[in-house]
Amino acid sequence: MTQNSQETVIGRITSVFGVKGWLKVYSFTDPIDGILGYTNWVLDLDGKRIPAKLEEGRRQGKAIVVRLKGINDRDQARTYCGAEVRVPTSELPELPEGEFYWRQLQGLDVFTVEGECLGRVDHLIETGSNDVLVVHATAGSIDQRERLIPYLPEQVVREVNLAEHKLIADWDPEF
The missing domain is CATH 2.30.30.240 (PRC-barrel domain)
Structure with a gap:
């Protein structure tokens, strides 16, 4: 997917979490852990698009923490801080009549x-x-x-x- 108009932003990576490559994510979904239902992410970091695969994630207090495939340490994870999390709009669920994104x-x-x-x-x-x-x-x-x-x-x-x-x-x- 190369066109941003066919994607929607569902969150932003804010910081690292722990030493094993986990990341803290600010979710724009409602409920906030709805972001965990999407596994194929595109990270948009300073105009660079990086495909990412969600391996696992959970709610941690009021935040969401995730582990992405291939990211195994804190230093590597830190390079993704600030990235927008995008998914194809085709993956968004249909809303009931009268509701809109x-x-x-x-x-x-x-x-x-x-x-x-x-x-x-x-x-x-x-x-x-x-x-x-x-x-x-x-x-x-x-x-x-x-x-x-x-x-x-x-x-x-x-x-x-x-x-x-x-x-x-x-x-x-x-x-």
């Missing part, structure tokens, strides 16, 4: 229920209570403001239409 929401044009263009979803932020859409202005926006819109389906987010590449939000443009 963040990557599916990024790039959608955002409109109010009245049809005013607020901009485009640049990325999302995870907060304690709900996720937040970060909407950047575009050439067709009503103004050039950045907006933070809570991702609350049915309350604020009324419709997500992937085919038309748009999201309808019940949101006051003054916010």
